[in-house]
Amino acid sequence: MHYDLLIKNGLIVTPNKTFKGDIAITSGIIAQIEFASCNGVYENTADLIYDAEGKHILPGIIDAHVHFRDPGLTEKEDFESGSIAAAMGGITMVADMPNVIPVTSSVQRFNEKIEIARRKSYIDFALFALLTDENLKETEDLKNAGALGFKVFFGTSTGDVACPSLPILLEQMQKCKEIGMRIGFHCETSELNSYLTTAFKQATDAKIAYNNAGLWLTDARPVFSETLAIQTVICYAKYTGAKIHIHHITSSDGTVLVSEAKQKGIDISSETCPHYLFFDAEKYTHKVYPPIRDEKNRLALWEAINKKVIDIIASDHAPHTAKEKSLPIWDAPAGLCGTETLVSLFLNEVNKGKLSINDFVRLASENPAKIWGIYPQKGNIEPGADADITIVDLKKKTIIKAENLHSKSKTSPYDGMEVQGVPVATIVRGNFVMKDGELTGEKGYGVLVSPN
Numbered sequence: 387m388h389y390d391l392l393i394k395n396g397l398i399v400t401p402n403k404t405f406k407g408d409i410a411i412t413s414g415i416i417a418q419i420e421f422a423s424c425n426g427v428y429e430n431t432a433d434l435i436y437d438a439e440g441k442h443i444l445p446g447i448i449d450a451h452v453h454f455r456d457p458g459l460t461e462k463e464d465f466e467s468g469s470i471a472a473a474m475g476g477i478t479m480v481a482d483m484p485n486v487i488p489v490t491s492s493v494q495r496f497n498e499k500i501e502i503a504r505r506k507s508y509i510d511f512a513l514f515a516l517l518t519d520e521n522l523k524e525t526e527d528l529k530n531a532g533a534l535g536f537k538v539f540f541g542t543s544t545g546d547v548a549c550p551s552l553p554i555l556l557e558q559m560q561k562c563k564e565i566g567m568r569i570g571f572h573c574e575t576s577e578l579n580s581y582l583t584t585a586f587k588q589a590t591d592a593k594i595a596y597n598n599a600g601l602w603l604t605d606a607r608p609v610f611s612e613t614l615a616i617q618t619v620i621c622y623a624k625y626t627g628a629k630i631h632i633h634h635i636t637s638s639d640g641t642v643l644v645s646e647a648k649q650k651g652i653d654i655s656s657e658t659c660p661h662y663l664f665f666d667a668e669k670y671t672h673k674v675y676p677p678i679r680d681e682k683n684r685l686a687l688w689e690a691i692n693k694k695v696i697d698i699i700a701s702d703h704a705p706h707t708a709k710e711k712s713l714p715i716w717d718a719p720a721g722l723c724g725t726e727t728l729v730s731l732f733l734n735e736v737n738k739g740k741l742s743i744n745d746f747v748r749l750a751s752e753n754p755a756k757i758w759g760i761y762p763q764k765g766n767i768e769p770g771a772d773a774d775i776t777i778v779d780l781k782k783k784t785i786i787k788a789e790n791l792h793s794k795s796k797t798s799p800y801d802g803m804e805v806q807g808v809p810v811a812t813i814v815r816g817n818f819v820m821k822d823g824e825l826t827g828e829k830g831y832g833v834l835v836s837p838n
């Protein structure tokens with residue numbers, strides 16, 4: 387048997403165990419995994435041998451929520467720069483959002499976007515399609531075109547993408563139930579947000595009352611705006627039986643609603659992002675929607691991760707130009723860069739004992755793959771799976787510097803932070819896309835990943 391690549395002596399990490407072993411890869415697929423060292427059995431039959439002594443070998447980390455801004459907003463990012471940033475950060479696959487220009491809401495636009503990503507992406511990619519008031523007739527065709535899932539912006543954000551009206555949403559969800567597609571929701575209530583935000587902007591006194599703009603933001607788009615939307619979506623899921631996913635949960639109340647819905651047997655999954663886990667609004671002002679909350683909510687999110695109420699960690703990488711981000715708080719667009727720093731940030735937490743490395747691969751590899759229907763091809767370090775592998779050095783330290791990141795937008799809320807734990811290789815279908823901090827892949831290598 388001839389193997390293309392042999393990764394030797396590393397500590398292989400699954401959601402359930404960590405063990406020393408060797409991985410043999412052929413034609414982009416994991417061919418065999420051997421416990422402990424295989425004493426040279428493979429040496430003569432592999433083209434390339436990578437010695438991973440002292441490193442951890444993770445199933446390829448999936449960033450299931452990114453905005454690569456292609457097409458239409460490419461001054462902020464495009465599929466090339468975004469996928470390079472992801473690959474440099476140890477990500478083997480991303481799922482990209484549809485709030486681009488034009489929005490990804492028809493089969494034609496979906497196919498155009500596949501072409502863009504196919505030409506530019508260094509890593510594998512999946513694409514969400516948007517549900518709108520207008521595209522009910524295309525829902526099934528979008529599935530057949532290869533959409534990973536659907537996205538609904540219950541709260542508006544970049545692109546001012548409208549939420550379907552409640553009656554059409556009902557029909558859309560009935561359709562999704564019928565065709566077995568999961569819908570991901572941005573849960574905020576737009577009407578409330580615009581009303582409160584306008585009121586806050588006008589209240590000049592607020593500037594005095596709130597000398598912290600972070601608290602200002604969270605009151606202008608409050609937790610109850612999020613929970614009201616989550617409640618509505620859960621009601622719809624209960625009534626229609628459709629599978630739902632709550633993107634970027636920010637609050638304790640939000641996690642309680644998800645937990646109750648899970649207990650009632652609703653097919654619901656949920657996600658949070660690093661900024662909600664690492665920052666609190668009292669100390670930091672990073673403008674993102676939904677906003678970063680206070681310390682109590684932040685700690686509740688960690689608890690929800692431990693209790694498996696939150697299933698996925700994703701970056702919600704949403705770049706804007708440095709110039710846009712430097713505008714005054716109300717004028718600046720919302721969204722933070724994060725795909726390149728995601729893995730390091732959580733390895734740092736693994737080193738601090740906040741979660742195990744096995745938990746991390748469950749949250750950022752296995753669960754995203756299972757929830758979005760691409761398991762066992764992705765999110766899985768077993769024979770027969772795609773050879774997507776993230777190799778990390780848990781001992782290595784680095785200081786995150788925004789200027790060194792590979793996004794078009796050299797902005798990061800983590801600028802200056804020291805982390806211990808660094809991705810040292812990103813392997814996509816058996817190919818090194820990043821090795822030792824150097825980009826070794828090629829654009830156009832990534833392929834579309836669709837549910838099984």
Ligand code: DOR
Pocket residue numbers: 453485543544572673674675676704705720721722
């Ligand atoms: O802050 C945000 N920015 N939240 C979102 O949901 C969208 C994102 C964007 O696309 O800029």
Ligand code: ZN
Pocket residue numbers: 451452453483702704
């Ligand atoms: Zn997003």
